Amino acid sequence: MKQYILILFLLFSPSSLWAYNFLYINPTSREPIGWEPGTTIHYYVDPGPLGLLTNEQARALIRAAMDIWEDTSPYANVPHFQYEGLLAEDVNSSNYQDFVSRGTCFTSSISSCPSQAQRDIKTVIIFDNDGTILNRELCSLTGCGAYGDAQVFSGDVSNPGYIVSGTVVLGTFVASDLSTINNSLGTIVHELGHMLGLAHPALNQQFYSDPTKSTLIPTMELSSAPGIADFSGNNTSSLNPDDIDGMIQLYPSSTSSSHMGVISGEIFKSDGTPMMYANVIARNEDDPFCEAYSMLSGRICPLGSHSLTLNMSSCFDNMGGGIVESGKFNILVPPGTYTLEVEEITNQTLASVVAPGLVEPFLYGDAEFWNLEDSATEDSSVKSSISVTAGETKENINITLNRSSVIADRIKYISYTTTDSITTTHCQSNPTDYATVLGLSNSAPSAGGCSLIH
Numbered sequence: 177m178k179q180y181i182l183i184l185f186l187l188f189s190p191s192s193l194w195a196y197n198f199l200y201i202n203p204t205s206r207e208p209i210g211w212e213p214g215t216t217i218h219y220y221v222d223p224g225p226l227g228l229l230t231n232e233q234a235r236a237l238i239r240a241a242m243d244i245w246e247d248t249s250p251y252a253n254v255p256h257f258q259y260e261g262l263l264a265e266d267v268n269s270s271n272y273q274d275f276v277s278r279g280t281c282f283t284s285s286i287s288s289c290p291s292q293a294q295r296d297i298k299t300v301i302i303f304d305n306d307g308t309i310l311n312r313e314l315c316s317l318t319g320c321g322a323y324g325d326a327q328v329f330s331g332d333v334s335n336p337g338y339i340v341s342g343t344v345v346l347g348t349f350v351a352s353d354l355s356t357i358n359n360s361l362g363t364i365v366h367e368l369g370h371m372l373g374l375a376h377p378a379l380n381q382q383f384y385s386d387p388t389k390s391t392l393i394p395t396m397e398l399s400s401a402p403g404i405a406d407f408s409g410n411n412t413s414s415l416n417p418d419d420i421d422g423m424i425q426l427y428p429s430s431t432s433s434s435h436m437g438v439i440s441g442e443i444f445k446s447d448g449t450p451m452m453y454a455n456v457i458a459r460n461e462d463d464p465f466c467e468a469y470s471m472l473s474g475r476i477c478p479l480g481s482h483s484l485t486l487n488m489s490s491c492f493d494n495m496g497g498g499i500v501e502s503g504k505f506n507i508l509v510p511p512g513t514y515t516l517e518v519e520e521i522t523n524q525t526l527a528s529v530v531a532p533g534l535v536e537p538f539l540y541g542d543a544e545f546w547n548l549e550d551s552a553t554e555d556s557s558v559k560s561s562i563s564v565t566a567g568e569t570k571e572n573i574n575i576t577l578n579r580s581s582v583i584a585d586r587i588k589y590i591s592y593t594t595t596d597s598i599t600t601t602h603c604q605s606n607p608t609d610y611a612t613v614l615g616l617s618n619s620a621p622s623a624g625g626c627s628l629i630h
């Protein structure tokens with residue numbers, strides 16, 4: 177994912193409500209940024225092979241990933257993808273700077289964009305067969321196996337409009353073993369999700385080490401986080417409710433607001449000050465682990481200042497504004513009855529993503545549920561139900577944590593036991609065998625070597 181961008185500025189606003197799971201936020205309107213809803217994304221593809229796949233097979237796999245996003249939800253007006261042809265030259269270590277850049281740029285100053293593809297407002301999908309582009313350029317600090325982002329926005333840096341071009345770069349591990357082609361597909365879906373404007377959520381940390389629960393981990397979750405047992409499994413090629421929720425927010429259809437509800441509120445420390453960077457999760461009581469929606473309280477950063485490995489100081493320090501703490505959240509949910517809980521992001525890879533060196537991503541108290549009498553002193557396991565109807569916003573669902581300091585033995589997240597009902601009605605592995613669909617042979621040897629997926 178995005179590591180550096182050209183220009184970062186603006187500060188936190190206490191009225192900011194938007195989410196953890198959006199990559200780009202308009203610094204003026206505070207709205208998340210995507211492509212124009214329903215637009216057509218015209219894309220070009222590297223003419224080379226991808227690992228064991230021929231170019232034609234790789235393009236078919238990419239198309240399958242695009243179909244998954246296009247079919248997100250009747251309430252999401254997701255852009256359509258249209259293949260426009262092969263790039264004129266194979267993209268490799270000697271010419272990649274013409275096609276991909278770490279720098280985000282804007283149509284108002286298009287001539288100053290770093291890459292030719294940006295200046296041409298051209299969306300490209302690159303096959304990085306020797307890892308040069310990913311490891312030397314796009315993910316030079318951490319290394320990565322694949323990458324996706326937006327490359328150009330309409331408007332200017334202070335008030336950007338839509339994403340108008342993007343890129344996905346795929347390393348060969350994406351197709352190094354045809355027996356796990358569905359995993360490769362999941363990686364492409366993940367990277368296209370970034371290109372569409374989604375960032376990484378942190379949901380169901382309780383199950384990170386349990387491979388039997390991997391279908392409960394959203395496709396957009398950070399795959400490389402240590403301890404996630406089977407993120408890159410087959411489940412990633414099918415979207416989870418949290419993934420779908422993000423797309424509905426970015427690409428609302430004309431009917432989405434009348435079919436969805438909102439739970440909003442704020443997280444406070446026991447002394448009443450805002451708790452920033454707490455992970456807030458709404459769980460549908462009918463299917464609490466699959467139909468769950470997460471958002472980080474108060475987190476909003478300027479355009480392009482996405483999380484992963486980026487120094488988030490750029491979120492606050494420019495313009496001399498400093499940090500404006502906020503504990504607010506605003507979660508879009510389908511109609512239903514929910515519980516709400518607050519927790520810490522325990523995984524250090526994810527936590528460091530949130531605010532390296534800036535604000536401690538620690539919970540000032542124990543993980544707890546929201547309840548009607550919520551205060552700093554009640555038992556953290558006391559919970560109340562929140563019924564949300566279509567078109568309704570439930571406001572002031574506020575949680576006050578039980579401390580205003582961090583102690584070592586804090587309860588970081590609510591544990592669930594094996595006796596808890598864990599239904600996966602909507603969280604299933606993708607049942608399609610894409611090796612068969614794409615006419616691939618499964619007899620090829622594995623080239624091995626999975627790496628970080630950003």
Ligand SMILES: [Zn+2]
Pocket residue numbers: 177366370376396397398399629630
């Ligand atoms: Zn990612």
